Amino acid sequence: MKLSSLTDQLTVEATTGIQPSVDPDVKAVCYDSRKVIPGAVFVAIEGFAADGHRFIPAAVKQGAVAVVCRNPVMVDAVVIRVADPRAALALLSSRFYGQPAGEMILVGVTGTNGKTTVTYLLEQMLKKAGHRPGVVGTINYRYAGKALDNPVTTPESLELQAILRQMADAGVTHAVMEVSSHALDLHRVDGCRYDAAVFTNLTQDHLDHHGDMDRYWACKKRLFVDFLKPADADHPVRAVVNGDDPRGQELVRVLGAAALRTAIYGDGDILPFAVIRDLAGIRGSIVIPGGEIPFASPLVGEFNLENILSAAGAALVLGIPPVAIAAGIDATPCVPGRLERIAEGGERTIFVDYAHTPDALENAIAALRTLTPGRLITVFGCGGDRDNSKRPIMGEIAARLSDLAVVSSDNPRSEDPLTIIAQVEAGVRQVYTRRLSTDALKNGWQGNGYMVEPDRRAAIGAAIGAARKNDAVLIAGKGHETYQILANETIHFDDREVARQVLAAMNEAGA
Structure with missing residues (x-):
């Protein structure tokens, strides 16, 4: 060229x-x-x-x-x-790779939480309808049986256009993308025009980059205002919006008839009916315009019901029949690192979740709180070099909803882990002033409280060791990640792997 x-x-x-x-x-x-x-x-x-x-x-x-x-x-x-x-890079990249986005049906999913699960669900629905989807998301990029690791939710425009080119050449019919606020703000998706878009929710995150919630929302909204194709006679509806979210309600007013509303509590076009939620998953029906879709899913928690409704709405916008939507929900396994159950728990129930925002942490703990007959133990931390205003908020949430909050390191990056922990602990102490020692946990603890263990491996071990019959342990913050970012190095670290190692050692010792 x-x-x-x-x-x-x-x-x-x-x-x-x-x-x-x-x-x-x-x-x-x-x-x-x-x-x-x-x-x-x-x-x-x-x-x-x-x-x-x-x-x-x-x-x-x-x-x-x-x-x-x-x-x-x-x-x-x-x-x-x-x-x-940056804007020039996006245009050059699209041009260099032959504008691949235009060769596929493009679906964008944005929101603070839920993007990954929605893309997993929609991917299965598309497959059940006979299509060949590709996915660009937080966990990986995947298409045609291939899965490639990724460093960020939405890659830089050059890598994104290269991936879309590979997908188009491999016969992908639908490219489903998680679209982050950074991607919208930094021109990473310039050159993409979306056939459909999904809004999941908006809660506090990335304020270190955006400054405040209004600017954060302005970035998210651009997916629908600047990058979504306009509705027309053949495609009267282009967007699916969470109508229970205040920002979603604002977006519906902007989009009008071009949006389908999902809702659990309010009015909507896509609604749940006769739903049962337990540790086995979610079962019930989805009410859609003109009908009803019975479904069963192994996903756990009310927030996953929101994700199921969002994915079903996107599938309807894309013309996927209800039978394929139901089959896709059933075929979607536990999403890696999203309330992922660690199977070897025996009498203890152990989950790993990516929750790293206040809202996501509250949703994950609340989901397990209602389903756990015994005590609930939460292990969590906050990432370094990120929005530090959410640290005490997350500490308060974990303490308020858990019987035992175990504060540890996440990805401290260049910050002092103890400084981060102290900021989290300030929120914890709004609820609990009783700080427990590792020995206290080993000897069996009574009542509520919290402990601090900067070593994440030791924190996970202490939490699982403290759990008894009917108790649940939530290990939150890192989810699917297989690394921990320290000041001068990145080391291998997988919460799921560590939890299984702890359980194996306990089983061997007869604990």
Whole structure:
């Protein structure tokens, strides 16, 4: 592809360099100078850790034939100056990979919590209807029997367009994407036009990036206002919105008839009926316009009922028949790290969940609280280098809803783990002032309280060891993650693996 063809959609402020009129062939688009090959276009984006402008000379030395950047530079390559290199990267990436999003039906799922589970459910519904779905999400990217690890919910635009190209070439019919607020704010999904979109909920998260809830919401809303295709005669409904959520109600007023409303408590187009919720899952019927869908799911908790309704609504928007919706719900196993049951628990019930926001933590604990005949023990922490205002809030929630709150480390990153724990503990102590020792737990504890154990492995061991018959243990915060991010290294760490190791050791010891 010629440079002129690749860049003809950019709003260019100036073209300079040693030979600005040269129109070279482009072999790659890169924003990481270490990945530049001869014939590449290097886009200098201003990242959180480093400014790509610093690496322009290195990129040119490695063979970049053109540079796209904000600031003027003089190098032996074509220099294309733009106002926003991130936005330019998205357009260039889509163009370079042949605009693959337009070759598939694109579905976007956004919201603070529930995105991953909704995509898993919708994936199975599409399969049961005979389609070939691909998924871009928090746990992985998967299509055509392949699963690829991913570092973020929605990848940078270059990687996203490459993945969509692979999906389209593999015959994927529907690309189902988790769309994060970061992705919308940082132009990662520019170049994508969605055929359908789902809003799950909006609660506190990512305020370290957005500043306040209004700006956070403004980013989320863009999926429906800026990226969703308009309704037309063939597609009168494009969106599925949680009508129980206050921001969802606001969104319904904006979208009007182009949105289907899900609801458990209020008015809606998609409603639950005669639902039974227990530790075996959720069973009942979904009332839809013109009918009813009986269903049974192994997923646990009321928040998963919300996710089931959202996925069913998206399936209806896509024209999937009710029988395939029901079959898809039944076929969706426990989603990795989402109230995932650790099977070897014997008389103890142990769950691992990704809950790392106040609302998600409250939903997970509340779900188990209503289903647990004995005591409920929650192990949790808060991530470092993230919104610290939610730390005492999560501490208060865990203490209020649990019989024993075990405060530990999550991914401390560059922060001091003890500082994070102290901020969480401030919230815990609004409910419990009784701090228990490890020895107290080993000797059998009575009443309510909390303990602090910075070592997450030891915290999990203490919690499981303290559980008795009919008790439940929730290990929250990391879910499907198989690592722990420390100040100077990232180590292997999997809550599920650790829990199973603890249980195996206890079984061997006859505990």
